[in-house]
Amino acid sequence: MRVNEKIVNTIRLSFIASSLLVSFIIFYSMINDISLFLSNTIIFIVTESLITYALAMSIKPCLKSIGIAMVISSLLIPLFLPQTFSSMLSTISISILFYITFIVLTSLLLIFALFFGGTKLQIIYLVITAFILLPILQYSFLNIRCFSCIFKYLPYSVLFYNHIFLFYTVTGILGFVLSASKKEERLVFNAVNNVALPYFLSALLPLIFLLLILNNVSTLNEILYYIINHFTTYLILVMIILAVFGSIIFRGQRDMELAIVVSLASLGLAWFSFIYSPYYALVFLILGSSVIPISLPNPQLIENKLFSAINSNLYNKAEKYLDALLKLNYTYTKIFCDAASKFECNSISWIYSKFAGKIIYNNCNHLSNVVNCIISKNVIPSDASVLLDVLVLKDKNSAEKFASYLLTKDLPQPIKEKAKSTLASIIGITSNTVNPRQLPPLESWDPNIWIGSNLYGYKITKVLGSGGSSYVLVGERNDQKYAIKVAKISKSNVNDILNVFGNISKESSNLQSISEKSPNIVRIFGFFADLNSIMDIVGGKSEVYYSMPPAIVME
Structure with a gap:
């Protein structure tokens, strides 16, 4: 099976449609008891969180998506619950200002994170979340009536009453840090990095939701008992194991095909487990969508980035792009010939410095550019004699130019003699022979x-x-x-x-x-x-x- 963009996009749309359909079924089944559903804060938060994660991962499975989903599901949506909203407005106090400030700041930070990312931004978001946002969130629930009253409460004093508050504190901080992640540049698709790890890590958060909150279990014995007595949990664990071992077995061989198989199997299990519980269906949708390729590796785009990095003297990046191209079955000759066709002299010199003697010149159609680059950069390839032989067969004008150039350099006598004889044969005169x-x-x-x-x-x-x-x-x-x-x-x-x-x-x-x-x-x-x-x-x-x-x- 050859994986292409059409297959990937079809699978992605299937996951988005499935997430929306499961969400609709969940809410439709509760339409008659919507007030009861909304009043049960724990059930509502778990439901909207799983739905948010499933949609975010289906649209674009990456750390930034997970972070944004964490913040929206754990910090923003719960603030709009009727009981939360009405309690804020029931009594006019300074806490309302904290409430509105928190929503506005959180929204602005998420919008900013959509367009920017990086380690520095993650550190900034960590500081802002821990020392500004979460304390503001706390004060919005304390019904503070005067500014001097703020100092009566220590930051985080409200958030540690039980494990649920602690869980959402950690989730909020982690969510903001992940939302500020740098946009990932996936040059190649690797089964271990892009299937095993995402599938395993994506299972942790929804399972924690189901085990610690939805089923009200908190001890290790309760967790083990719950796992043993729920068949669907077995399916999740089996799929995680298969994804991990499959990635190890097929690494570097059928990476993309494995991702497609794992995602489709998860999609099938999502609808199978829906019979038991729609919440498990959402878990499988989160898992399966986490391994869908964001995009297929584009060798031409990577090659352009390689040439651009070399021209900018970013040689560490160039090494990364080169390694990616080699993993995509590009050869040194292919990269060299492409550099020659685009007249990328810096790239030709850089490739010469690394792979001289490994280039098959017969495969190149723009050797005149190679000669011009060699002369302009004043470099002497170690396989100059090989290049000269190929030029004589494919481009006599360039052979004449290259041979003349070689004669101007301080080179071993055999190379200079070869250049002289090459010139003589091209021009049609005999070499100097005299006693x-x-x-x-x-x-x-x-x-x-x-x-x-x-x-x-x-x-x-x-x-x-x-x-x-x-x-x-x-x-x-x-x-x-x-x-x-x-x-x-x-x-x-x-x-x-x-x-x-x-x-x-x-x-x-x-x-x-x-x-x-x-x-x-x-x-x-x-x-x-x-x-x-x-x-x-x-x-x-x-x-x-x-x-x-x-x-x-x-x-």
């Missing part, structure tokens, strides 16, 4: 030796001139002519050459980019300088100077 014994020493070097040879992918056609520090050659590529300035090297100027070309090598990408953007600067097409080669040349290796001299290609 070292036929080459003159540097002191009597004749630049005409380069005529007809291949320098960095340019076929040398003639020598324009010779100055004090360099030779100027004419090179051709793709029927275009270029000026190639080759530095003269001798033992006396080697330090100057190393400094100049060392700095140029570091800034080659930036200098080339600047020359392309400004019409007032001679356009530079490439810098070619290998510091190791320069040292070899100074050491007397004329053949290195012949095939790999330090050079600048200009228009």
